[in-house]
Amino acid sequence: MNWLPTSASTFAPQVDSILFLVTIISVVSIILVSFMLIYFVFKYKRKSVNDQTPAITHDSFLETLWTVIPTILCIVIFIYGYVYYDRYTTTPKDAYEINVTARRWSWSFAYPNGKKTFNELYVPINKPIRLVMQSDDVLHSFFVPAFRVKQDLIGNRYTFINFTPTKEGVFDIYCTEYCGLSHSDMIAKVHVVSEFEYAKWESGEEAKVENAYADMAPSKVGEQLYSSKGCVACHSIDGANGVGPSWKALYGKKREFTDGSSELADENYIKNSILYPVKGPDAKLVKGYGPVMPSYQGLLSDSEITAIIEYIKTIK
Amino acid sequence: MTDHHDFDKNYLENGKGFKSWFFSVDHKRLGVMYLWAIGVFFVLAAIASFLIRFEHLSPGQTIVSAQTYNVLFTLHGAVMVFLFIVPGVAASFGNFLIPLMIGARDVIFPKLNLYSFWVYCAGSIILLGSLLAPVDTGWTFYTPYSIDTGTNVIMVTFGVFVLGFSSILTGINFIVTMHKLRAPGLTWDRLPLFCWAAYATSLLQVLATPVVGITLLLLIGERYFGLGFFDPAKGGDPVLFQHFFWFYSHPAVYIMILPAMGIISEVLPVFSRKPIFGYKAIAYSSLAIALISFLVWGHHMFTSGQSKLINIIFSVITFAVAVPTAIKVFNWLWTMYKGSIELSTAMLYSLAFIFLFTIGGLTGLFLGALAADVHLHDTYFVVAHMHYVMIGGTVFGLFSAIHFWYPKMWGKMFDEFKAKIAFVLIFIGFNVVFFPQFILGTQGMPRRYFNYSPEFAFLHQLSTYGTWILGVGFILMLYVLCRPTGPASANPYNSLSLEWQMPSPPPTLNFKEIPTVNDSTYAYGTKIEQEA
Numbered sequence: 001m002n003w004l005p006t007s008a009s010t011f012a013p014q015v016d017s018i019l020f021l022v023t024i025i026s027v028v029s030i031i032l033v034s035f036m037l038i039y040f041v042f043k044y045k046r047k048s049v050n051d052q053t054p055a056i057t058h059d060s061f062l063e064t065l066w067t068v069i070p071t072i073l074c075i076v077i078f079i080y081g082y083v084y085y086d087r088y089t090t091t092p093k094d095a096y097e098i099n100v101t102a103r104r105w106s107w108s109f110a111y112p113n114g115k116k117t118f119n120e121l122y123v124p125i126n127k128p129i130r131l132v133m134q135s136d137d138v139l140h141s142f143f144v145p146a147f148r149v150k151q152d153l154i155g156n157r158y159t160f161i162n163f164t165p166t167k168e169g170v171f172d173i174y175c176t177e178y179c180g181l182s183h184s185d186m187i188a189k190v191h192v193v194s195e196f197e198y199a200k201w202e203s204g205e206e207a208k209v210e211n212a213y214a215d216m217a218p219s220k221v222g223e224q225l226y227s228s229k230g231c232v233a234c235h236s237i238d239g240a241n242g243v244g245p246s247w248k249a250l251y252g253k254k255r256e257f258t259d260g261s262s263e264l265a266d267e268n269y270i271k272n273s274i275l276y277p278v279k280g281p282d283a284k285l286v287k288g289y290g291p292v293m294p295s296y297q298g299l300l301s302d303s304e305i306t307a308i309i310e311y312i313k314t315i316k
Numbered sequence: 317m318t319d320h321h322d323f324d325k326n327y328l329e330n331g332k333g334f335k336s337w338f339f340s341v342d343h344k345r346l347g348v349m350y351l352w353a354i355g356v357f358f359v360l361a362a363i364a365s366f367l368i369r370f371e372h373l374s375p376g377q378t379i380v381s382a383q384t385y386n387v388l389f390t391l392h393g394a395v396m397v398f399l400f401i402v403p404g405v406a407a408s409f410g411n412f413l414i415p416l417m418i419g420a421r422d423v424i425f426p427k428l429n430l431y432s433f434w435v436y437c438a439g440s441i442i443l444l445g446s447l448l449a450p451v452d453t454g455w456t457f458y459t460p461y462s463i464d465t466g467t468n469v470i471m472v473t474f475g476v477f478v479l480g481f482s483s484i485l486t487g488i489n490f491i492v493t494m495h496k497l498r499a500p501g502l503t504w505d506r507l508p509l510f511c512w513a514a515y516a517t518s519l520l521q522v523l524a525t526p527v528v529g530i531t532l533l534l535l536i537g538e539r540y541f542g543l544g545f546f547d548p549a550k551g552g553d554p555v556l557f558q559h560f561f562w563f564y565s566h567p568a569v570y571i572m573i574l575p576a577m578g579i580i581s582e583v584l585p586v587f588s589r590k591p592i593f594g595y596k597a598i599a600y601s602s603l604a605i606a607l608i609s610f611l612v613w614g615h616h617m618f619t620s621g622q623s624k625l626i627n628i629i630f631s632v633i634t635f636a637v638a639v640p641t642a643i644k645v646f647n648w649l650w651t652m653y654k655g656s657i658e659l660s661t662a663m664l665y666s667l668a669f670i671f672l673f674t675i676g677g678l679t680g681l682f683l684g685a686l687a688a689d690v691h692l693h694d695t696y697f698v699v700a701h702m703h704y705v706m707i708g709g710t711v712f713g714l715f716s717a718i719h720f721w722y723p724k725m726w727g728k729m730f731d732e733f734k735a736k737i738a739f740v741l742i743f744i745g746f747n748v749v750f751f752p753q754f755i756l757g758t759q760g761m762p763r764r765y766f767n768y769s770p771e772f773a774f775l776h777q778l779s780t781y782g783t784w785i786l787g788v789g790f791i792l793m794l795y796v797l798c799r800p801t802g803p804a805s806a807n808p809y810n811s812l813s814l815e816w817q818m819p820s821p822p823p824t825l826n827f828k829e830i831p832t833v834n835d836s837t838y839a840y841g842t843k844i845e846q847e848a
Binding site: 011029044046051057081083139172 | 382386452453454458460461464465466551552553555588589591592593595596597620624627628631632635638639643645646647649650652653654655656657658659667670671674675678679681682685686687688689691693694755758759760762763764765766767768769774838839840841842
């Protein structure tokens with residue numbers, strides 16, 4: 001069994017060294033305590049009710065000893081924790097900044113060159129990264145076990161994380177501040193790639209994806225977007241009730257709204273619901289559901305929206 | 317109230333029926349009623365936790381939906397914290413024991429004491445009334461989620477607000493009682509350590525509880541009237557709520573644990589036939605812990621976005637609170653040195669307390685260290701740490717008290733052998749439930765997760781199996797306690813403490829004549845040897 005997750009940032013071995021140090025201190029202490037406890041219980045077991053016992057009430061030497069030693073240990077642990085924390089919170093000058101926005105229940109990332117990704121974070125290896133993070137709604141927390149970093153995201157101000165990835169691979173990003181129904185599914189992936197790969201991704205992946213899309217039926221593209229853009233968190237395709245209405249047999253169905261009106265679910269209705277789910281021109285909320293869906297304006301291209309609509313049409 | 321009192325009758329027999337209890341101002345009856353109430357709430361919240369663990373038997377949905385899961389962990393946390401463990405030992409055994417231990421006939425304000433109990437009942441009913449539209453915020457009610465959710469947050473928080481008054485009034489009552497009603501000769505440095513612990517707890521209750529009351533009122537105002545204290549959309553600050561909340565809820569951790577520490581300090585000397593080692597260190601460290609506990613709330617918020625400097629300061633003070641705790645553990649251990657140790661059930665629970673609480677305390681060192689907390693915060697590591705302190709500490713302390721004072725409270729004895737079997741099951745079950753969670757958390761498993769990655773499945777399942785052992789242990793313990801074996805003598809353990817120097821169960825009036833105290837409560841052993 002692995003006691004620790006993969007170690008994939010410069011900060012990870014530092015955290016692990018504190019965990020190791022405190023584990024040693026803890027194991028020695030608990031063995032000492034258990035030994036004293038068990039030894040005393042057997043050694044001084046009651047033999048009769050008339051046992052004579054000494055009336056020891058205090059012992060200055062011992063008491064000083066077990067005040068001073070824990071104090072020293074505590075100071076050492078504090079300093080370790082402080083020094084590494086100080087390094088972790090100090091931003092390197094040449095850090096590469098990526099903006100992170102969390103919303104129920106997805107992550108979006110915006111890069112300096114204008115690229116945007118959804119639930120997938122791309123970072124180059126061995127380069128200091130600084131995440132500038134904000135929440136669109138309730139509190140969230142950005143946690144990558146492999147990097148040992150964690151920071152809450154708040155609605156009214158930016159928070160930051162610094163890390164330098166040291167290992168290529170794909171690692172989990174968890175939300176660790178409880179945020180409601182799909183909290184445990186608010187998982188994204190961070191891709192640590194070589195500098196070369198990263199440059200390639202930065203300049204060309206979009207085109208590559210568009211090309212890949214070119215050979216695919218729109219409904220197939222839509223199927224991919226359904227999971228990669230996070231629709232899956234709230235909308236089922238098997239009719240199961242989620243945070244939002246299921247997509248099963250949605251196309252062409254009569255929708256009843258909270259304001260009492262109703263409408264058939266056609267292409268324009270679906271597009272409008274993706275762009276203006278709660279607020280905006282002609283926003284409609286289906287009866288029985290809360291106003292929780294974030295707008296996908298700017299996150300999906302027109303062709304992607306079309307692909308999603310085509311995909312919905314195929315779910316019968 | 318009845319006009320006819322028979323003060324010589326034992327308190328259990330002085331009046332029968334619901335009214336004779338529910339309108340009784342007798343501190344012993346109130347203590348027993350609190351014990352029943354917290355017992356019922358403990359069972360309720362424990363059932364919720366068993367369902368939570370059962371849900372985790374497999375990744376994804378096992379028995380309940382995500383929403384039900386979120387409701388269950390909120391219910392478990394809110395009931396355990398506000399209805400069980402905060403009133404907990406202090407209200408039940410504090411009420412029953414303090415007047416007996418200090419040689420008084422009752423607390424100083426008996427009617428206020430009854431009123432506190434009624435307020436507790438009212439608050440409990442309001443809090444549980446929220447089950448009609450059960451809350452899904454977690455027991456911490458973090459904003460802005462708690463403003464945003466459609467569930468019945470107002471009712472739960474109002475329930476907690478009302479419960480706060482019960483806590484404050486009980487605290488005041490105990491403080492004044494200990495100042496005014498100590499028997500002649502019972503100086504502060506002879507006061508039983510349980511009373512010292514209850515005194516420190518009462519201080520916390522009186523000083524910290526108003527803060528959570530006000531905070532929850534602000535939250536209610538925000539939800540009901542749309543005031544913008546915490547909602548960033550209205551210019552409020554969600555992190556402010558966390559500061560307010562933990563300003564109470566961290567001292568509340570010590571409201572929960574200090575009385576249990578007091579119990580350990582009573583049980584160990586009796587079953588070791590030794591004076592408590594380092595009386596003054598234990599008494600003063602109770603007060604020191606109580607005071608420092610007001611200054612460490614920010615260690616719950618290292619990753620919340622508060623400033624770096626503040627984090628560093630809170631980390632320093634957090635380590636400062638670890639030291640008096642370590643001192644207590646070694647003082648308890650050394651109390652057994654050269655003693656005459658009897659492994660009664662109560663003693664076993666107390667020894668288990670020392671072991672489990674030490675693990676709880678040591679794992680706190682991981683969380684106090686800033687860089688390590690960045691990784692461990694809000695993972696199962698925290699869940700395990702907290703339960704080692706709250707169950708391994710407080711609940712084991714409570715169980716020790718229930719067994720230790722059983723003869724005094726009910727006038728009967730119980731089957732020690734069967735009770736010890738229950739102890740073994742509870743001890744093993746507890747460790748199987750919570751120890752794997754330390755590893756889960758270190759591996760990066762976040763808390764409050766309905767779903768989890770398959771790589772965590774084995775440890776989750778192990779933890780769930782532990783709850784079944786624990787459950788059998790609880791049931792066996794209850795069974796044993798419900799089947800007394802015979803009448804108890806006044807002082808079956810030869811304790812020197814005042815409450816054992818009267819018949820079991822105690823007469824309604826406690827003391828016909830107020831006793832005079834000439835020596836320490838812990839004057840066990842022969843003093844000659846010490847001088848040699």
